[in-house]
Amino acid sequence: xxxxxxxxxxxxxxxxxxxxxxxxxxxxxxxxxxxxxxxxxxxxxxxxxxxxxxxxxxxxxxxxxxxxxxxxxxxxxxxxxxxxxxxxxxxxxxxxxxxxxxxxxxxxxxxx
Amino acid sequence: xxxxxxxxxxxxxxxxxxxxxxxxxxxxxxxxxxxxxxxxxxxxxxxxxxxxxxxxxxxxxxxxxxxxxxxxxxxxxxxxxxxxxxxxxxxxxxxxxxxxxxxxxxxxxxxxxx
Numbered sequence: 196x197x198x199x200x201x202x203x204x205x206x207x208x209x210x211x212x213x214x215x216x217x218x219x220x221x222x223x224x225x226x227x228x229x230x231x232x233x234x235x236x237x238x239x240x241x242x243x244x245x246x247x248x249x250x251x252x253x254x255x256x257x258x259x260x261x262x263x264x265x266x267x268x269x270x271x272x273x274x275x276x277x278x279x280x281x282x283x284x285x286x287x288x289x290x291x292x293x294x295x296x297x298x299x300x301x302x303x304x305x306x307x
Numbered sequence: 308x309x310x311x312x313x314x315x316x317x318x319x320x321x322x323x324x325x326x327x328x329x330x331x332x333x334x335x336x337x338x339x340x341x342x343x344x345x346x347x348x349x350x351x352x353x354x355x356x357x358x359x360x361x362x363x364x365x366x367x368x369x370x371x372x373x374x375x376x377x378x379x380x381x382x383x384x385x386x387x388x389x390x391x392x393x394x395x396x397x398x399x400x401x402x403x404x405x406x407x408x409x410x411x412x413x414x415x416x417x418x419x420x421x
Contacts, residue, residue: 199350228408237313237413238351238396251408286350295341296409298350 197221199299201287207305208277216272216302220289227264228296229272233283241285244270277306310334311399313412322421326384330397330412333378337399341409342371342382345394354395355382387419 200219208214220227229241240254244264255261259277264270274281284303288296312331320326330340338359343351357364357371357380364371370383384391397412 230411238398238411240408240410243408254408288350295353295356296343296351298343298352300348300350 199287199289199297201285201299201302203302204300205303205305207307209307210279211276213273213275214277214304216274216285216287216304218270218272218287218289218299220268220270220287221297222268224289224291224297225267226290226296227270228288228290229262229270230286230288231283232286232301233280236283238286241272274304277304279306282306309412310337311397311410311412313395313397313415315415316413317416317418319418319420320387322389322419323386326382326387326391326417326419328382328384328395328397328415328417330380330382331378332380332399334399334401334410335378336401337410339400340371340373340380341398341400342369343396343398343411345396345414351396384417387417389419389421392417392419 202217225246227244230238242262243251259275262272282305284301286301288298290296310333341356342354344354345351355366355369355371357373362373373380394414394416396414398409400409
């Protein structure tokens, strides 16, 4: 498709398990972002990839969170030893540079 | 510490009237501002933006005003329509700063009644 694709759309996991969320950005977009939206909260910045530069990881809430972007395209957000407070919608976005972002529909994570 | 603040979590407006959504920011390095709109179960979509060299940008029913001295921007929707009911996020970045992420506010839920 032409838009940002995220998978899975829904993930239910048990506390303590690891999860991986995938993002396929729009082809050619150099910037890729991960945000999360917890219940009743806004869009919380997690991590940002821009071209070949070192990623901006300043938004990652703990060392249980990590992300990779392979080949400048697909990105995977990994959450280790999930906790209930990790439950949220995880949104990926891409753009040509900073500015207008194109978001995916999100991956809803529920940690039981 | 929130760099982008939307102090009104919700706003209710009648169809045909003006909707005004407000946003304040604290980081003086921000020079590019955007509004995004989000429907339930969908990702946010870009609505309108403004650079700090302007104080107003208009696109159809949507106008964004920027007051740099007050570090305040607002989105005006005139006339409001029921289809405008959504969550509106204000976002900011330093456009000329490579590697600067887009920072969002917590959003304002707009409800337009017919």
